[in-house]
Amino acid sequence: MAGPNVEDYLKEGIYGQKEIKPDERRKFLGTLRERVVIALTQGQVRETGTYSQVEEQMKKYPNAQVFLNGNMNYQYLSKYTKICSKYDIEYTMVTNKEYNSELGLVLAVDEAIDKEDIYVEKKIIQPQKEEKKGIFSKFTGLFKK
Numbered sequence: 420m421a422g423p424n425v426e427d428y429l430k431e432g433i434y435g436q437k438e439i440k441p442d443e444r445r446k447f448l449g450t451l452r453e454r455v456v457i458a459l460t461q462g463q464v465r466e467t468g469t470y471s472q473v474e475e476q477m478k479k480y481p482n483a484q485v486f487l488n489g490n491m492n493y494q495y496l497s498k499y500t501k502i503c504s505k506y507d508i509e510y511t512m513v514t515n516k517e518y519n520s521e522l523g524l525v526l527a528v529d530e531a532i533d534k535e536d537i538y539v540e541k542k543i544i545q546p547q548k549e550e551k552k553g554i555f556s557k558f559t560g561l562f563k564k
Contacts, residue, residue, distance in 0.1 A: 448486035448513040453531040464523030486525040489514030
């Protein structure tokens with residue numbers, strides 16, 4: 420098999436580098452379906468709290484990477500970035516101005532695992548711990564004594 424010729428270089432310069440399954444990569448935030456461990460829709464990411472299934476899969480696949488939909492508001496994504504930091508999982512914000520995927524979070528590995536059920540349907544949500552920070556929060560400790 421011959422190597423790339425001048426015509427191949429010209430085509431790559433004009434049209435960009437050839438991609439395998441570009442539609443699939445757009446849907447799964449830059450990765451392929453066969454590499455996905457778990458995926459959440461944008462609506463699921465916007466819900467209060469986090470899905471414990473995502474955290475369980477992060478523990479199970481410590482070399483995985485999280486792809487977050489950069490078209491979403493960061494306030495919804497930040498709770499998952501904190502979990503990524505907790506387990507030292509690398510995450511990437513993927514922003515595609517031409518296509519907004521219905522997925523909000525994708526946990527994927529580098530090799531094909533062909534997992535059958537990647538979508539989370541059951542709502543096992545861990546409540547998010549919220550700290551009250553107001554003017555009087557500093558003084559509440561004084562009055563408890």
